[in-house]
Amino acid sequence: DADVTQTPRNRITKTGKRIMLECSQTKGHDRMYWYRQDPGLGLRLIYYSFDVKDINKGEISDGYSVSRQAQAKFSLSLESAIPNQTALYFCATSDPTSGRAVTQYFGPGTRLTVL
């Protein structure tokens, strides 16, 4: 089984709808991240969390919110989806005790289309 899973894998929604993307991990890592990727571009950080009580905004947090329900779960919400949020979304984890703080492990991605 994959260490970092994302649901759904694909989602088509309409403008104004609320949508939640979910991420679960079995790696036991404290740190979790949400990124988005637009066609032809690199990944950009939306939110990150060091533990259940520590959530931080990334480069492009406007229009998004997150919830860290447990060490293993980190959800990304779009309260009112708009077409320019159409993108590929990735969840990632990292382990600060590994000695390689920036080794991040990514999920398979969620392809979101907002019509």
Add this chain to the structure above:
Amino acid sequence: DAKTTQPPSMDCAEGRAANLPCNHSTISGNEYVYWYRQIHSQGPQYIIHGLKNNETNEMASLIITEDRKSSTLILPHATLRDTAVYYCIVRDSGGGADGLTFGKGTHLIIQP
């Protein structure tokens, strides 16, 4: 964080060594060079990282120049499955905790 410059695309014949360059002329003393790759819309995958010395693991080798202003990722015997976008990222050892900064990377195409 130091910025990196990579060629947008490269070709390599299957079975040959693929050498991917990265310039990071503003790198500071405590910053590492990391390489990730992304195979067609999949989640990025960690490859290797280094500080000063050359590094090798089961996936690749990393050669860092003595002045640390540039580096080269080497895939010794490229296969078709190595076709991907390769990202060179510079961060300090404690960084990356607040996320990685991905540029556009190099699209490596392995030709049969």
